[in-house]
Amino acid sequence: MSGEIRSRLQRLRSTGELHGSSSAKPPQPVLRRAFLFPGEERIEETAAGSCYLRELRFPLHKYHGNTPLGKLLDCRGSALALPAKDQSLTALNPSRSLFLDIETTGLSGGTGTWIFLIGLGWVAQDEFILRQYFLRHPREEKAMLAHFTGLMEKYTDVVTFNGRVFDLPLIATRQILTGLIPTKPERHLDLLPCSRRLWKERLGSCSLRFLEENLLGFQRHDDIPGWEIPSVYFNYLRRGETARLRSVFHHNVLDILSMAALLTRVAETAAEKELEYPADYYSLGKLYSEAGETESAIRCLGRIISCGDRKLEHTALLQLSLIYKRLQRWTEAAALWRKLLERQPHDLTAYIELAKYYEHKTGEYEKAFALTSQALQRTRRRNFAPAAGELSLPALQHRLSRLQRKLKVSQGE
DSSP states (O other): OOSOHHHHHHHHHHTTSSOSOTTOOOOOOOOOOOOOSTTTEEEEEETTEEEEEEEEEEETTOEETTEEGGGGGGOOHHHHHHHHTOGGGGGOOGGGOEEEEEEESOSSOSTTOOEEEEEEEEEETTEEEEEEEEOSSGGGHHHHHHHHHHHHTTOSEEEESSTTTTHHHHHHHHHHHTTOOOOOOSEEEEHHHHHHHHHHHHHSOOOHHHHHHHTSOOOOSSOOOGGGHHHHHHHHHHHOOOTTHHHHHHHHHHHHHHHHHHHHHHHHHHTTOSOOOHHHHHHHHHHHHHTTOHHHHHHHHHTTTTSSOHHHHHHHHHHHHHHHHHTTOHHHHHHHHHHHHHHOTTOHHHHHHHHHHIIIIIOOHHHHHHHHHHHHHHHHTTOSOOOOGGGSHHHHHHHHHHHHHHHHHHTTO
16 A cells, blocks of 8 residues: 555545544445446355456556566565565565555554455466455455455465555454454565665655656556545445546556566665666665675675765765674775775764774774874864764763873883
8 A cells, every 4th residue: 555644644534534433434335336347347256245356457568667567577586585674585476476455444454444445466377467356335345355365365475565564454454353364475575665775765755656756667647646545435335426436446556566566676676687876786785784795785885985976975985894894804994984084074983983993903092092082072063963872972081081091001101
């Protein structure tokens, strides 16, 4: 489910469509056959009753923005485990995964929030199939969820966008409330945290709409705003209005197609394919470092220390120096701290790391004392915001006093 949660919630409350009670139920209409998409929709019978579904088929050579759907066949779980920070995803097969997105009557996620549209997408031979389950009437909920659950149980892998927080917990809640056993996928790839780890440094926002426009090369036209969707469904229940309901279905279709394209971009970026932006190398370097893959981190960060973006270069140099420190490659780390001070003489971290190197590794107390004194002077001149830990004023004063004592001892005083 895409973003805009706060504004959507506020607007729904202001229009009176969303009430404070978590137990509020949708209005109870006369059951209507939707007849929204002739040739694409059908009614399925289950042990729990009837349910409505719509099915679309797209050839794999179809492009969504700048990405053909068929690229899913080239994606490997091994490339997805890094940005997801989940090694179990190395076994995930994107071409055998179920893409999932839901539309709901509210955003609280409690027992009073109903799922009225479930969108699913998957690859089958040379097509991408997209199925939508629609709740025509609240009494069809169990039938809809039962049919959906039957499909879910055929797949071990599920892909969502913010589904870990919203979609999957709400689905489990509705399954329990209707007497069904909740389905739990063996592996779940949530593309939102992956996107943030890979592109927040470069793009800032990682909402699905923003990623579509700035990463996938896709523009939505006449798309219904997310915050309006619940009220459109309520109007259908109360008055049988279906004109804008088609827009909700279309919105959900675009969400599913965008997730398929986005997964491809996540896998390509994590595999370092055709990277154009230094910020993406920086994000990958951080991920590799956090995963303990230090040589890959060094390779990625090393590619951007002369990229022309002074701020990014500085951040990469600092990250790289700390990796060398962790590896006890002291000469390389010290060289980078010196370079940092040449380029950015206001960096307290570089002062202190280099001072510690001279004090504890080379025994050059005079150099350590000089660097600590400079750091202390800059702090007192308020060039820096108040710092904590070893960069705080008391810590710097304590370090300077200790170095004074060591200097006296070394000089025989």
